[in-house]
Amino acid sequence: MRYLSVTDICSQVWCEQQMIYKMEQPLLIEPEKTAAMSEGSSIHLARELEVHDVVSVTTQTREDRWAIKCLNILAMIPVLQGGGRVREFPVFRELDGVYVVGVIDELGYSSKGELELRELKTRATPTLPGSAQRRSHEIQVSIYKILFDGMVSGVLQADVLIQHLKLRPEQELGPQVKEHAMKCGLTVSTFRDVMELTCLNLTYSDLPMIDSLKLEYCFQGDGSLLGCDEVTFQKEKVLDQVTFYLSYWKGLRDFQGVDIEDAWKCRMCDYSSICEWRAQKTKNIAFRTFNKRFK
Numbered sequence: 001m002r003y004l005s006v007t008d009i010c011s012q013v014w015c016e017q018q019m020i021y022k023m024e025q026p027l028l029i030e031p032e033k034t035a036a037m038s039e040g041s042s043i044h045l046a047r048e049l050e051v052h053d054v055v056s057v058t059t060q061t062r063e064d065r066w067a068i069k070c071l072n073i074l075a076m077i078p079v080l081q082g083g084g085r086v087r088e089f090p091v092f093r094e095l096d097g098v099y100v101v102g103v104i105d106e107l108g109y110s111s112k113g114e115l116e117l118r119e120l121k122t123r124a125t126p127t128l129p130g131s132a133q134r135r136s137h138e139i140q141v142s143i144y145k146i147l148f149d150g151m152v153s154g155v156l157q158a159d160v161l162i163q164h165l166k167l168r169p170e171q172e173l174g175p176q177v178k179e180h181a182m183k184c185g186l187t188v189s190t191f192r193d194v195m196e197l198t199c200l201n202l203t204y205s206d207l208p209m210i211d212s213l214k215l216e217y218c219f220q221g222d223g224s225l226l227g228c229d230e231v232t233f234q235k236e237k238v239l240d241q242v243t244f245y246l247s248y249w250k251g252l253r254d255f256q257g258v259d260i261e262d263a264w265k266c267r268m269c270d271y272s273s274i275c276e277w278r279a280q281k282t283k284n285i286a287f288r289t290f291n292k293r294f295k
């Protein structure tokens with residue numbers, strides 16, 4: 001595994017067994033859920049177009065694709081420095097020995113002048129999510145803050161990224177990527193050039209750390225706002241949770257399905273009919289009930 005996405009960690013918060021099934025057997029997901037996901041993507045795209053144009057650039061290598069992420073960051077730094085609003089800000093860095101990658105939905109300044117992270121969540125029904133789902137959203141935005149704050153305080157190192165992702169620093173960038181960089185006012189030739197520029201710009205950008213975390217829930221049907229949550233950032237708690245979730249990927253423990261008090265999640269799970277964790281838990285409960293009755 002070269003890197004892990006923040007959304008992978010959030011899937012673990014819901015149910016690790018389900019996350020594994022989704023990776024191994026994605027076709028079992030109900031078609032309505034896939035349709036709802038693409039509806040949600042259209043709303044995100046519409047929001048992105050409010051802030052900037054989307055330019056398509058042909059990439060040829062993994063280094064090209066990472067260079068585009070870096071060029072996007074380089075283009076967004078001056079907007080944030082000027083007090084503006086940006087969308088789809090890429091964030092990445094090493095956490096507890098694992099490279100973690102994500103994309104912040106939106107960054108902008110509040111009326112108090114504080115840097116605010118806004119994460120838009122679209123809902124298939126006009127209702128707010130329950131506490132279990134909210135918990136995974138809170139962890140998501142908290143991890144984004146940890147990644148962003150590290151990037152603007154000089155934690156990001158080109159060599160660490162290159163090593164984890166097994167990228168070739170001297171790889172010549174593709175012609176379209178170079179052309180795109182030129183339009184952004186940058187002359188770059190190799191992936192290392194872009195990466196080093198990004199690390200330097202972030203470190204000396206004087207961008208503040210994120211002050212507040214906000215979750216916005218809107219209904220896919222008509223795009224109306226259902227509600228907002230302000231998330232209290234609890235650094236130590238989130239870091240402990242991240243260490244626990246990453247320990248699975250580091251081979252330090254087995255995956256887990258849901259605990260008995262969260263068994264309600266199984267009723268809405270696409271994998272409940274094949275789930276071995278659920279079958280085992282049900283067998284254990286049946287066995288315990290049998291023993292109680294005959295003692």
Ligand code: SF4
Pocket residue numbers: 015016017018019021257258265266269270271272275276277278
């Ligand atoms: Fe997880 Fe329950 Fe789904 Fe199994 S059935 S994957 S334990 S949510």
